[in-house]
Amino acid sequence: MIKHSLLAIVGGVALAAVAPVAAHHSGTMFDEKKEVTVEGVVKEFQYTNPHSWLLVDVTDKNGKVTTWGFEAEGPTTLMQMKIRRSDFAPGTKLAITGFPMKDGRPAAAWIKAVRADGVEFYPRGRNPQLQ
Secondary structure, three states, X not given: OHHXXXXXXXXXXXXXXXXXXXXXXXXXXXXOOOOEEXXXXXXXXXXXXXXXXXXXXXXXXXXXXXXXXXXXXXXXXXXXXXXXXXXXXXXXXEEEEEEEEOOOOOEEEEEEEEEOOXXXXXXXXXXXXXX
């Protein structure tokens, strides 16, 4: 009887721990039916878990700067995709494409980035539509 109670408690704790993780990885805030591409310079690369963010300063024709955030997976996944923190030092010029936020904020799920030197980066793996 004690073994069954202990097993039920351990199982309940395990399920409770998994639920927030599943909820956390929801991508519902991004519109995967649209893509946005901006050109700018890297402000900061937050190479962190659980998600990394590439912050890009985009200057419009009037000189106004808007910082866009592009979400990607954590460092382990990015390393598997051959993306290192040093690839995007502050000041790096690039064009970056992503699935934009549904609410219009300047952020997106990062699909592809092309540095000014022509090197391409795909944090989610190569997109067959872009090949």
